[in-house]
Amino acid sequence: MVDEVRQLLVGADVVVDMTLGAGGHAAALLEAGVGEIVGIDRDPEALAIATGRLSRFGDRVRVVQARFSEVDEDDVGGVAGGVLFDLGVSSMQLDEAERGFSYREDAPLDMRMAGDSAGEPSAADLVNGLSERELADVIYHFGDERRSRPIAAAIVRKRPITTTDQLAGVVAGAVGRRPGGPHPARRTFQALRIAVNRELEELTASLPHAAGLLGPGGRVVVISYHSLEDGIVKRAFRDDTSLRILTKKPLIASQWERADNPRARSAKLRVARRRDGGV
Numbered sequence: 001m002v003d004e005v006r007q008l009l010v011g012a013d014v015v016v017d018m019t020l021g022a023g024g025h026a027a028a029l030l031e032a033g034v035g036e037i038v039g040i041d042r043d044p045e046a047l048a049i050a051t052g053r054l055s056r057f058g059d060r061v062r063v064v065q066a067r068f069s070e071v072d073e074d075d076v077g078g079v080a081g082g083v084l085f086d087l088g089v090s091s092m093q094l095d096e097a098e099r100g101f102s103y104r105e106d107a108p109l110d111m112r113m114a115g116d117s118a119g120e121p122s123a124a125d126l127v128n129g130l131s132e133r134e135l136a137d138v139i140y141h142f143g144d145e146r147r148s149r150p151i152a153a154a155i156v157r158k159r160p161i162t163t164t165d166q167l168a169g170v171v172a173g174a175v176g177r178r179p180g181g182p183h184p185a186r187r188t189f190q191a192l193r194i195a196v197n198r199e200l201e202e203l204t205a206s207l208p209h210a211a212g213l214l215g216p217g218g219r220v221v222v223i224s225y226h227s228l229e230d231g232i233v234k235r236a237f238r239d240d241t242s243l244r245i246l247t248k249k250p251l252i253a254s255q256w257e258r259a260d261n262p263r264a265r266s267a268k269l270r271v272a273r274r275r276d277g278g279v
């Protein structure tokens, strides 16, 4: 939804891109005339790639390795005209087999966006350490997976599970494979990724700060890919009296983008504007 983001943030002097990734949105904003991007990502590999790709913009780009829930005014160095979140995992992370996000390629079961630098538990730690009940709850809530109980039972029977292939095979064995259907482990992998990276906690903690980084008239734009995320964004905007909501209903990707990019089919964009005077 690059076009929508560009239109919404084009007038800003400074935009904080909370999910810099490969820098696609950041590059589009800089090309459109945004003065400066403060690019945040918890993933050091993403930051290295984005830094290279954005080097042509010189000192109009500043990158910070951090979780977005930790970002404060000092990182921004003033007020921002826009704050952008493009949530979830990047295609770069999915494509790097060794990071363990994908059920398509065999790798250690990791899924930590920040790698092992922060010493946080990996997907293997959760799969092998949670109780059957806890696993079923994670898979049900974060994966919208109604067969969570047989999947959790099969995982517990086959532990320890240390690779993506092993986990994908255990899930497929528990629930079967529909010819032509999506991979049966897709929802389980999504659920574990959300749990490992504490994605919903991060978003809940971060949105109230984000509004505080904006100057009057500044906009916060959030693209989410999961109904739980969208619900958090909707409530955070509604509860923040310093914000005026500009999207009563979330925007969705155009028909063309949806046809071209499967991930865009679940994307929802919400935007709110900081009231003049801040309240």
Ligand SMILES: C[S@@+](CC[C@H](N)C(=O)[O-])C[C@H]1O[C@@H](n2cnc3c(N)ncnc32)[C@H](O)[C@@H]1O
Pocket: 018, 019, 020, 021, 022, 023, 024, 025, 026, 040, 041, 042, 043, 046, 066, 067, 068, 069, 086, 087, 088, 089, 090, 091, 113, 202
């Ligand atoms: C969908 S990608 C962003 C893609 C980016 N908009 C682009 O155009 O290339 C999401 C990025 O956000 C990062 N991320 C996710 N949760 C984060 C968090 N809580 N704190 C910081 N970065 C996070 C991921 O590491 C990933 O690189």
